[in-house]
Amino acid sequence: MKNFCLIMMMLASFLLFQTMASADENAKQQEAVATMDEVVVTATKTKELRKDVPNSIILIDDLDIKESPATSVGDLLGCESGLDWRTRGNYGGAAEGIHIRGMGSDGTQILVNGITVNSPSLGSADTGKIPTNNIERIEIVKGSGSVLYGSGAMGGIVNIITKSPKRDQTDLKLSAGYGSENTYQTSAEHGMFFLGDLGYYITASTSGTDGFRDNADHEQNDMSLKFELDKGEKLNISLYADYIDRQSGSPGPETPPGTTLFSVRGIPVYNSESASLLNEQNETDKHLVLKIKSKPLAWLGLNFQTDYTDMKSDFYLRYYDGWTPGNLPGSSSETINQIFGVEGNAEITPFKNATLLAGIQYKKYDWKNTSLTLDGFGNGTSQLKGENDLYTTGIFGEAQYRPNKYIKGIIGLRHEDHSIFGSKVLPRYGLIINPVETTTLKINIGKHFKAPTPNDLFWPKEDWGWGWGAEGNANLKPETGMHSDISIEQTLLDKKIFLSLTYFKWDIEDKIEWALDGTIYRPDNLSEYEADGWELGTKIGPFNNMTLALDYTYTDAKEKKAGGVERKARYTSNIFFKAALTYWFDFGMDLTTIVRYTGKRPAVYALATDKTPETVLSGYWMVDLKANQKIGENWTLSCQLNNLFNKGYDTYSENFRDQFGASTLSYYSGAGRSVFLSLDYQF
Secondary structure: HHEEEEHHHHHHHHHHHHHOOOOOOOHHHHHHOOOOOOEEOOOOOOOEEEEOOOEEEEEHHHHHHHHHOOHHHHHHHOOOEEEEEEOOOOOOOOOOOEOOOOOOOOHHEEEEOOOEEOOOOOOOHHHHHHHOEEEEEEEEEOOHHHHHHOOOOOOEEEEEEEEOOOOOOEEEEEEEEHHHHHEEEEEEEEEEEOOOOEEEEEEEEEEEOOOOOOOOOOOEEEEEEEEEEOOOOOOOEEEEEEEEEEEOOOOOOEEOOOOEEEEEEEEEEOOOOOOOOOOEEEEEEEEHHHHHHEEEEEEEEEEEEEEEEEEEEEEEOOOOOOOOOOOEEEEEEEEEEEEEEEEEEEEOOOOEEEEEEEEEEEEEEEEEEEEEEEEOOEEEEEEEEEEEEEEEEEEEEEEEEEOOOEEEEEEEEEEEEEHHHEEEEEEEEEEEEOOOOOOEEEHHHHHEOOOOOHHHOOOOOOOEEEEEEEOOOOOOEEEEEEEEEEEEEEEEEEOOEEEEEEEEEEEEEEEEEEEOOOOOOEEEEEEEEEEEEEEEEEEEEEEEEEEEEEEOOOOOOOEOOOOOOOEEEOOOOOOOEEEEEEEEEOOEEEEEEEEEEOOEEEOOOOOOOOOOEEEEEEOOEEEEEEEEEEEEEEEEEEEEEOOOOOOOEEEEEEEOOOOOOOOOEEEOOOOEEEEEEEEEEEO
8 A cells, every 4th residue: 555655646746747837727726825815813813914914924724734744733834934843753642842933832822712722731732632624724923922812922823723614504524544553543523504693513533543663652532512603793602612532652762773672570661662661641631712702883892702721641650770670660640730711802993094902811720730659560659749720810902003005003012910920011013014015014023921830830849769859949930032023025926926034033031941959850940042033935826736835944043051151952953944836636636745854953962061062963854745536526535645755863862771770862753654545525
């Protein structure tokens, strides 16, 4: 199956390039492409044309998702300029983080229908959890978003908007697929208006894989439900809920060459592929969000949202104790995060071409952690419990005014009150210049912040033995800084060509990091980070049954440790490049080819005073392909091939300790070549 799919895709790629000059455009060509005329709702929490938003914007619709060979939401986002998708490699449950413009993944706020899905404990969101089958649209807003969205929106916001029922239409889709590494996925979705203005959309899916090495298996079950009462602008009420359940092995890094199977009392501990054959994790996420939108008057829009999140994670850890041969001590840790949020805002149009948005946002976090120490036989010996809560209240306002068609100004302010560190005031300024209809110059400057996580603040004091341990720090300050960018966007040939060029610069002070304080690991405000760079994006088409996208990002990210020197930031490449080509054949096939390059990245510095990294991860090219073939009116056969040339590359590094106590720097490798075939039925 693998060779047949490879041959067919290579043949289809050859035919694509041979037929680019074909004359007839099919229906796809008439669809709107990403231009400055598209409507965006995330950047200002109100409906705005792309050219009226000072931020750099990326828009992805359900058709883009269908055509993309991306294996996950993170993989999909990682194809865009300024976004770096990082994962700890080739196992099914590896966390997937999105880094915008070289910032950490905890500097990107990921939303689903307006509710934050970032883990409060970690600060970052695992985009590998988010199902793709229920996504209608994704809006990526780069630049500081803290004025409207609060903590964690330092690099930007990714808002995932799920599918809604459609008027006079019944949606039904069934999908099933199977691929290499015993990867499988089945899904179903259905939506309709069933009682006048009341409709629903429901999705469910199950997926799994064995991964590329031992203890790399993964299984996920998820479902979502959206009810919507749509009475137009006068009143729209939506209630969205989802449930995600995941179980995964945690194999750790790949072991060094020459490592052989090691067992204790007949229990395999590690082997030639995986640093751990025993560790595993289980996660359950639940979200509920109620949104009410109303425009009772021509000059007044009202929005209300209340949401609830319940996140539970269990981590099971076992390791070899060389001090007492035959023992496999470890720990079992359960963390529960419960978040309640409420927000209300009003959009006021006091006079023509002027808008004022004013609102208040409240969030309450309840955090619980239970850690159980395991003896050499896996039995519980002692238990630690931590339980705390915190709250945050943000009052924000943003004013926009366009005196004429050539210029628009934006100014915003947020006052954030946090129960731990006190208050912060965050300004934002934006300027938009339209010298001609097809050209937009954007300037965006904003202050940002990220609050310390409950893990950072409240982690109970752990005793690891031999005088070592870990503990949270309730005296942490928030990370703060500025993010600014200037962009020029241009459309040509009746909006069939879209060009964008952006220069960005940001800094972070009081970066929180865990470090050894005597014999205790605890977090502190230890570092500073900064970066500047360029983003160049080009989208061409559709022309002659084809679209082409080219994106280039240059990022110069630096870190400065306490008492250390300024040096290149770890795991951040200077160069990212992407080329995506989609071609639609007259016989009902579409073929997408994506080529990506990631440059080399510093991985490990031996000392805080070192400017030169001890270890550098090599740059690499990746090629992914996907073909969709329509069969009759309702069926689609898809064949997807990722990492076409089976390119080996590393994503992160970590020390591996063997049974003799020897520590070796090891690596998390990226996923190898994979093939996936699927069949969809859509009514």
